[in-house]
Amino acid sequence: MDAVSDALFPVQDFIHEHLVHCGFNKKVCSEIRLVVEEIFINICSYAYRPDHAETWISCRVVEHETYILLQFTDSGIPFDPLKKEAVDVTGKQFVEHEGGFGIHLVKKMMDEVSYEYRDGMNVLKVKRFLD
Numbered sequence: 001m002d003a004v005s006d007a008l009f010p011v012q013d014f015i016h017e018h019l020v021h022c023g024f025n026k027k028v029c030s031e032i033r034l035v036v037e038e039i040f041i042n043i044c045s046y047a048y049r050p051d052h053a054e055t056w057i058s059c060r061v062v063e064h065e066t067y068i069l070l071q072f073t074d075s076g077i078p079f080d081p082l083k084k085e086a087v088d089v090t091g092k093q094f095v096e097h098e099g100g101f102g103i104h105l106v107k108k109m110m111d112e113v114s115y116e117y118r119d120g121m122n123v124l125k126v127k128r129f130l131d
Helices: 005-022 026-047 091-096 101-109
Strands: 055-062 067-074 112-118 121-129
Touching (some): 005 067, 026 067, 026 121
Antiparallel strands (some): 055 067, 067 121
């Protein structure tokens, strides 16, 4: 699928189907939808600029366990979001500083987040346990 923002809705729909199948409640589904949007739009906005290319997003659901694992894989510019300095989400810096809050949001809403650059690909995995 092309790394363009128009592809976001089919991606979210695909992942939502898996979330419902696994029994995640509406609150968790909404939070994961926001996480997916944040990650996908960042890939679209930064990984390939000024060009765009294809990205691969896989959703792996382990049905016998109590979590969902989402894996985002792209061949864009290497970028480890976990090495990004933590942002202060309180006070003046939050209002005046642009950027970095999406990564903060992903880390807060997911139970585990991991990144690796492997075989010329960015691989970001996010895991959320069933409440």
